[in-house]
Amino acid sequence: MEKGSKLIVIALALLFLLSLVFAYNSNSGKQQILNRSKEMERVLTEKNSGLQSQLAQIDQDRRLLQDKLGSIQSEIGKIASERDDWKKKYELAKKEKEELIEQIKTKPVVLEQPFAPTGKTGIKDEYWAGVLEEKTALEIRLQELDKVLKDNLIKLKEAKKEKSDTELELGSLKQSKEELDRQLDYNQQMVSSLSRELVREKSDKASIIEQIDKIRKENISLRKQVKELSSAKLSLEKGLKNLENEKDNLAERISTTEDILSTRMRELLEIKKDLESSLGAGLSGEARQSESVELPTIVVKAGGQQATQSIQTKAKEMGKILSINENQNFVIIDIGENQNVKIGDIFRIFRNNQHVATVEVIQTRKDISAADIKYSKDKIATGDSVTSP
Incomplete structure (x- = not known):
């Protein structure tokens, strides 16, 4: 018993030392994890700041491109309106030219007279001179309109090309903005996850400290219990001797009782077989399975005490x-x-x-x-x- 008490004390001391080592290792590991988490949080915060500044710059460029695209679209609309006006003027001048040509074709041809021209001939010459002058002016104007129309068409194509390039650049900026938004969301999620992990690590650290205190208190309590057990051991050893003596007496009495019970059980089994054989002649197999036979109570006296056993045999x-x-x-x-x-x-x-x-x-x-x-x-x-x- 003394060796057992010493072993218990040694085991408790080893358990206490192991708990201290485990707590120290856990605390060191937790501290390293906290440091790494703080460093990762700092790096992610810096990355987020850089991404946010890039996102702001891209957003500003996108607004500038949208303004530029709006002005280009306005200019294209203005050029298209001018083009339509010049087309109308061109069509009108072309129509006037065709009318003049038609008028010239429909006028009768007058042969020159060998005699001197009269006042009426002078009037016709002036008329035709005016017509030719007007025709020449219309042709010059028509050429100018053609040139202006071609210039406007070239400007319109250039404006459309610039609009297409601007739309492509705007689409690229939108895609870059979406990518930066996704990266920013991911970094924010990482920061939130690290924050939750830091809170959990702090909580675990507090829990470990609490467990260490609890183990210390339990160790003190166990030492007290060991002392109490050592004191109780002596009284238990004394009681054990008394119990061994009583055990020997009870073993003798139980042996006697078992012999008597074995004899009575054999008698009961013989009675049961006789009853089953006598009942089997008058009952069917199904009736025998549904009934139960009760045997009388047998009283056995052993060692001055009364042992009673009631045996029932159920179907x-x-x-x-x-x-x-x-x-x-x-x-x-x-x-x-x-x-x-x-x-x-x-x-x-x-x-x-x-x-x-x-x-x-x-x-x-x-x-x-x-x-x-x-x-x-x-x-x-x-x-x-x-x-x-």
Whole structure:
């Protein structure tokens, strides 16, 4: 016993030292993790700041490009309007030219007279001179309109090309902005995750410190208990000697009682066989399975005390209730696979020849089984009989 107490004290001391070493290692590891987490948080914060500045610059460039695109679209609209006006003027001048040509074609040709021209001939010459002058002016104007129209068309193509380039650049900026937004969201999630991890590490550190204090208190308490156990050991050793003496006396009395009970059991089995053979002549096989035979109570006197045993033999009794789980609504019976019990088998529970409940097997082992309570007429108790239906 003294060696056992020493071993307990040594084991407690080793446990305390191991707990201190474990706490120190845990604290060092936690501190390293905290330092790494802080460094990662600082780096991610710097990256976020850089990304936010880049995002602001890209947003500013995007707004400038949108303004530029708006001005280009306005200029394109203005050029298109001027082009339409010049087209109208060109069509009008072309129409006037065609009308003048038609008028010239429809005028009769007058042959020159050998005599001197009169006043009427002078008027016609002036008319035709005016017509030719107007025609020449219209042709010059038409050429100018063609040139202006071509210039406007060239400007329009250049404006459309610039608009297309601006739209492509704007799309690229939008894509860059979306990529930066995604990266910024990812970095923010990383920062949030690191913050939560830091909080969790601090909480774990506080929990470890609390556990160390608890272990110290338990160590002090265990030392006190060891002292108390050492004191109680002596009294237990004294009591153990007395118990050994009583044990020897009880063993002798039990041996005598077992001999008497064995003799009475053999007599009971012979009586049971005689009764079954006498009843078998008048009853059918089914009736014999449904009835139970009660044998008289046998009183055995052993060592000045009275030992009483009541034996009942029930038809189709297979086992007993070992335990009941009322919360989960199932029972444990002392029969299993060795007795050919299978999952789904139905058994009835009896107490004092009264039907108490019906159960269904849900799990089986070699010598025990678990069964759900399907019907309960009364509360099942440990030791109730288990019979087949």
